[in-house]
Structures are given as structure tokens and as C-alpha cells.
Amino acid sequence: MKKTISLLLVLALCMVAEVANADFTFGDVEPLPEPINTPGFWSGDFTMTADGLEAYFMSLRPGGNGGEDLWVCRRQSREDGWGPAVNLGPNINTSACDSTPCISADGLELYFADVGVRGTPYRPGGRGGGDIWVTRRANRDEQWAVPVNLGAPVNTGSMETYPNISADGLSLHFSNGDLWLATRPTKDDNWSARVRVTGGVNTSSWEGFPCLSSDQRVLLFYSDRPGGYGGMDIYMSMRPTVSDDWGPAVNVGPTINTRNYDIAPSLSSDGCTLHFTQNNVNGWSGHFTVYRTTINPVVDLNGDGIVDCADLCEMVDHWGMDEQLYDIGPTPWGDGIVDVEDLIVLAEHLFEVYPSAETVEVNEDDNGGQIELELGKLLVVTLESNPSTGYRWELLENNESILKQFGEVEFKSSEAGEPLMVGTGGWEIFRFKAVSAGQMTLELVYHRSWEEGVEPLKTFSIQVVVP
Numbered sequence: 001m002k003k004t005i006s007l008l009l010v011l012a013l014c015m016v017a018e019v020a021n022a023d024f025t026f027g028d029v030e031p032l033p034e035p036i037n038t039p040g041f042w043s044g045d046f047t048m049t050a051d052g053l054e055a056y057f058m059s060l061r062p063g064g065n066g067g068e069d070l071w072v073c074r075r076q077s078r079e080d081g082w083g084p085a086v087n088l089g090p091n092i093n094t095s096a097c098d099s100t101p102c103i104s105a106d107g108l109e110l111y112f113a114d115v116g117v118r119g120t121p122y123r124p125g126g127r128g129g130g131d132i133w134v135t136r137r138a139n140r141d142e143q144w145a146v147p148v149n150l151g152a153p154v155n156t157g158s159m160e161t162y163p164n165i166s167a168d169g170l171s172l173h174f175s176n177g178d179l180w181l182a183t184r185p186t187k188d189d190n191w192s193a194r195v196r197v198t199g200g201v202n203t204s205s206w207e208g209f210p211c212l213s214s215d216q217r218v219l220l221f222y223s224d225r226p227g228g229y230g231g232m233d234i235y236m237s238m239r240p241t242v243s244d245d246w247g248p249a250v251n252v253g254p255t256i257n258t259r260n261y262d263i264a265p266s267l268s269s270d271g272c273t274l275h276f277t278q279n280n281v282n283g284w285s286g287h288f289t290v291y292r293t294t295i296n297p298v299v300d301l302n303g304d305g306i307v308d309c310a311d312l313c314e315m316v317d318h319w320g321m322d323e324q325l326y327d328i329g330p331t332p333w334g335d336g337i338v339d340v341e342d343l344i345v346l347a348e349h350l351f352e353v354y355p356s357a358e359t360v361e362v363n364e365d366d367n368g369g370q371i372e373l374e375l376g377k378l379l380v381v382t383l384e385s386n387p388s389t390g391y392r393w394e395l396l397e398n399n400e401s402i403l404k405q406f407g408e409v410e411f412k413s414s415e416a417g418e419p420l421m422v423g424t425g426g427w428e429i430f431r432f433k434a435v436s437a438g439q440m441t442l443e444l445v446y447h448r449s450w451e452e453g454v455e456p457l458k459t460f461s462i463q464v465v466v467p
Helices: 005-013 309-316 340-348
Strands: 023-026 043-050 054-059 071-072 099-103 109-113 132-136 160-164 171-175 179-183 207-212 218-223 233-238 260-267 273-279 286-299 359-362 370-372 378-385 394-397 403-405 410-412 426-434 440-448 458-466
Touching: 043 260, 043 273, 043 410, 109 160, 109 218, 160 207, 171 207, 179 207, 207 260, 233 260, 233 370, 309 340, 378 410, 378 440, 378 458, 394 426
Parallel strands: 043 099, 043 286, 099 160, 359 378, 370 458
Antiparallel strands: 023 286, 043 054, 054 071, 099 109, 109 132, 160 171, 171 179, 207 218, 218 233, 260 273, 273 286, 378 426, 394 440, 403 426, 410 426, 440 458
């Protein structure tokens, strides 16, 4: 049962809090049970209806129509196990590679492609190179109709694959090595001219299998770009609103990615479960298996090991703001504003105890040095300061795609007791989290911000390596 908390009570309980650390983490990774994964045979490209009652996937198991086929498993409720795997039959499956399915939110459109890694032929009636197709049904009790080629402008004489339909059915992402987008005004309209996805997503490397969250603010995909953990890794990009470009793509880390091929991300409609496909070798041979993990919001906002009134006050202090560190609801990555949705998530975890994140602490004695920081770990930089003189430490150089600052800078007085004595010195404390692999310089300067052209009184610089 959800805990109901009065905002007036939250305000009454507020005290001076420390620093925010809202984020999300992945739970344990586990393979899906039979019949989705079958010993000795490939399974992959998992997609699920918004209600979680139908799962479509590609498999090479016996009983198909040749090559990779599309299969479906059903269940009565989310708490039930999956029923038997059923081949979609010769209307859908051919001797071609029928794979990479994506089911629409209403469960009435199923998109897929006829290009794979095994050199199978293409479906008859396509434009060549591998195309995207769609099959429809009038309701969930009906059989799927004969698939229709999406035609131009989505399909060309080259390869188009990995279709992903948005929750509202009006945006279609797909890939030919880069990520592309086509849109339509309504579900009855044709697709517009395709455009290359903008922002920090496409590179000169391969980008494939786009997966758009139901709120269209998160985009997952896989890539073989440099800096990953293996041949293909899963990456994530975010944007504030659907009208913004995508931000920098961040590797989702070693909980998901291995030294082998990690591909085909698929999010549940509530954003709390990630399915993906993992190979047991670094290549397209080997054995593909469907895995899942939970996506859990970090609700211990100040990192003190317990969710309590201090965390509530942190959230209230940022009420109505577009502040990612406190924006944890209704999905783990929020909705672009700190509001009652986030308060509900926090309330559900009130008084839960969490282990504190492991930290690496540095101070001025480490100036000019180098540290190694594991992915997901925290870097705490503590520097002597006396704000009463007008001097403050300011971040001069940092690569946010590798080392992300969170929360406000904390000042800790060298004098115990309250109230703080005027003129008292102490320390400024900066906190950062390693969010992707790389090497970078972290530099801070101690100066009076209004004094232009004046050399800083002190500088602090350190090399950070995230392996």
C-alpha cells in the first residue's frame, strides 16, 4: 500500500539536508525462463505489450517456418508465468529471417524486419536489402493479417531494420547503421520522410535497435562505438522534452554490458523493467538469450543510508523545478519536473535503509595526481575554503558524460556548533559520480567570481580514469 504524506507534514519535518543523489540503478540480471529461452536454441529481440500479457520474440527453435521466426507467449496476469511459445505461422513467418519485432502499445500493430545475421533471403515483395513490415489485427482475439511492406520513404533499396513504434503510434524509429525517425499525424496517415535522429546519438560507428520509452524522453540502443565493454554495448540518451534533441549517449554500464554482444534493449511501459538480448561470444555466432533486469529509482537522496525527512526536504527545496537529481517519478528517470509524482515514489520507500554508495575521497594533498574510479562509484572532493572572504571554489573543467556532478556544493564549518560564526572557515565539498568509461581532467579554481582578469588564489586539478 502506498504511504500517503501531507505536504504540510513534509514542510514541518524539513531540516538542513546535505547533498542530493537521486538516480536509478539496475537490479540483478537474469535470463527469462522457458519457454521464452529454450536450451540449445537462439532467442532474442524481446518485445512486450503495454499490459505485459503478450511477449513477442525471435527464435530459432524447432517448429518454425525456416530461419529466424517470430513467436509469442501469453499469460493471464503479470504475476503468472508465460504460457507455451506459439509460432505466428506462415502468414507472418517465411523462409526469410523474420525478426526484430516491436508491438504497439495497444497490441494491434506488430512491426518487424526481414534482415538478419545468418544470410537468409528477404521476404518476397520487398524493396531489397532488408525491409520493415507491419501486420495488424482488429482486436487481441483476432489473428494477425498478412504483413504489409512499409514502402517508401521508410524502406529503400538498402537495409532497414530494428523498427520501434512509439507508445502513441505516431513515431517510428529504425536503423540502417544510423538511427532514423519517421512520423505521422495520426495512425491513419502515411509515414513522413525519414530523418536522421539528431543530438548525441549517431556516430561513425554502428547504432541499432532503438527503443523509445513510453514518455519518449529516453532512447536506448546498441552500438560498437569505442569505449564500451565488448563488441556491442547498450547505450542510453535522454532529452528534457519530446521537442528537444537527444543528449549525450551514456553506456549503461557493466551490470548490463559484457565483453560479448549485448543488444536489443526493450523497456516495459512503466520504465521499471529492461529486457535485452545477450550473446555468449563477442560476435554474431554463439548463443543468444533474452535477459531482464529491474530499473530502480535511487530514493536515498542525501546518501545517508535511510529514506527519511531529510530526503523529503531535499525534494521540497526543488519543488516545481526541472531537476533530474530529484525527478524520480513516475518513471525512474522522472517526467521533467519535481512534483507530486516524485513525492509518491519517495513516500513508497520512506524509512527504508540503503547501503551507502562506495566513495573515493580526495583533498588538496591530491592536487595534480590521478585516481581510478569504478563505474557507479562516487568521488568526493573536499577543499579548504572561507566563503566570508568572498573566495569560493568553482568547477572550471569537467566531462559530464564521464563524471556527473550531483547536488549542491556543501560547506562544512571547521567550528562545531550552531549558529555558524561569521568569518569561520571550513571546507567546500563537491560530489561526482562515474557514469561512463573514459579519462578526463577535473579542475576547480578558488577565486572571487566578480574579479575579472585576476588569477585564482588556488587551483585544484586531478586526472580521473573510469575503466
